[in-house]
Amino acid sequence: MSFNVLNTNAVDLQQSLSENKLTSVEVVQQYFAQIDRHESELNAFISPAPRDKVLRVAKALDEERQNGQLRSALHGIPIVLKDCFITASKLGMSTTAGSLAFVGSEASKNSAIAQRLIDAGLIILGKSNMTEFAGMKMTMMMPGWSSHGGQTLSPYVKQIEENETILGHSAPGGSSTGSAVAVSAGFSPLAMGTETIGSIITPSSRNALYALKPTIGAQDVSGVYTMTDFYDSPGPMAKCAADVRALASILLGRDFNSPDMGSWKGLSVGFVDHKLWDLPDELCRPHEGTVEQTGEDYIDVIRTLEKNGCPLKYPVEVPDTSVLPNVISLAHWDFKHITMPRFIAAFDKCPMGSVEDIIKFNETNKDRAMPAPYTEQNDLEKAMNSNQDPEDMAKIKEELRTMGRQILDKAFDDNGVNILVGPVDSGFCIHACAAGYPVATLPVGQLRYNGRPFGAVAIAKGDDEESLLRLQAAYEAACKPRPLPDL
Template identity: 40%
Template sequence: MLYRPPNFDVLTETAGSIAKSLQSGDKTSEEVVRAYLDQIEKHNKKGFELRAIISVSEDAALSQAVRLDQERKDGKLRGPIHGIPIILKDCIQTSAELGMPTTAGAAVFKNAIAREDAEVVRRLRDQGLIVLGKASLTEFCGAKAKETTAGWNAVNGQTQSAWIHGGKRKDDMYYGRSTPGGSSSGSAVGVAAGFAPLSVATETGGSCCLPANRSGLYSVKLSHEPQLLNGVLPLCLAFDGLGAMARSATDVENLVKAMAGSRKIDVRDLEWKDIRIGFVEPAEFGVVPADENKRDGSHHQIVSFARESILRSSLNILR
């Protein structure tokens, strides 16, 4: 059993609240890292068996925490989330220094160690983030097969939602309500279950926002930046993007800033000059007739069902 600091609840702490405790001297990054490692040990493959984490970088994380604690004592702060633990979706490369493979959830990559950190990992570490572990995901970010259940992969099995008692139902399909959503399943469940206060995800078509929503988290997909995607498993070069998850909007903001590094763009400094906004004509770019007929049928069916339900309820009251 690892040491857990007093008055520290991994299920409710935010990166912001932890940062305040670190700055006041109430806690150290080493203590915080140990608390999250303790929670992972309890409920990742034991306890509730959430399977949100594929691999953990315990030695490297503790070593980095000690170094960052010393930097804080010396008056050196790298940023607002200096010394805060984070988990990364396991399709983002991490070097041998961190001691974890980059699997994408595939058995063929189970022992694959990258030569260097992905660009986003380098930026996060430069900002003082502590990489705690690699989060589970739908295998190959959901690209292996359309029948693959959200959160399942050959390396780690099925990630379970931290909010669903009993886990995924056997009859639920890919995006069934009892699944954690995907493909960044472990990134979301890991934060919700108190394995880390922050996580990095990826998204091509909903892979960050959907699981974050199902775990009750704040999230955002970053604008497409090819350089930032160096070292990240590609799916679609035009739509791939990194994502950030946390328990508060402020935490998401600070994480996005850390991921952006020195690249600063403030849209308030831009102008609308020479920019045109296009609108489509609904009659020309609307849904196809066959789909429209289905929608009309669904509408009538829903209204009819609602009327019957209201009528039955009214009759029961009168009785």
């Protein structure tokens, strides 16, 4: 049985597997065929898993199924991991966070999340390319570029315009670009990304995906490269709401099977004024008609949801992110003192021992590690020079977390809503990052001028992933289908 890799989701694949219409070996082979057709033009992968190993895993999971042993609702389903989730070297994939400096690192143990997915019976097809160190190298680096993996391209746009800004309309998104492209291009039904500020939601919206960044701190990130524990959270990316829900259940160890799933019962959604939330020109130059189209489609979504019974309020007011103190400096400090040392320590063998080692490697290997136009490493240097007192930094974090929560809680309470929604192509998610609250994506439309998808981001209170997953399910049922790339 063949299936359309561009629109078939994991839940449907699981149904076909359970009815013996497909085997996991056959599923994997069909994704391999799509990868062979289009990976050379899109460059989603940085380290594909050896196919013989993948097929052996798939065959073993098929045998378990035949013996009545199912590990989870995603037993035998393929997945792609961002190149920041350490996997044991015996699996045949590297983990470099996109950096040439980490090529040759060896690990005997999987990251906690990779192991959780393996234990649930998912099949890892490979590691996806990412923005090097999730952006903690050079401030104006194009998302989806790394010295180890090169540039990932959108399957919808297929090229980056000359002199494009980092979040311009042909740019592929945030640091989890490879994972998003792998799903939208039909290389895998599921992928894992990580997000600091926008790294899951931006590439997901630009690939017309449903995705979730869970509450910060809700998962064990041992063996995962993160820029900072304060902002970062790993999360699922998929073609439909049900797939996000199934993967979130495995990641968070919670059952999201409310009888109200797909209904508006208990949900109340506040939409911000899209005219007040956009990207500055230095990040995304406006193109004729794009502002008008994205605004019109945003309003159309509101009208559609209202007609379908969604309790909503528009517009709701949320203060501009300028009210928050500097949100980046603490990431530099965490990277040097917490997250990079922890990432290095998770390997059994690693050529790097510190941030200083990485900077020196890049200088020594400029032609490969810092080719034009990415000839700087200003963020690594800022991290290297980040030497604030730990107690002072803890106070800064506490104040920022409190402020983020106060801002959002006031908006929730003043408007009587439990979800806030705004455009992805804006700074709206920054408040959620400061608060540590979960966010989720909703596909909205597709730019007429170049075919790039765009979407909305929804915010809920801490640990209320269920409301976001319920919103995605109800939204998907009410709104138009996500657009597919022309592949």
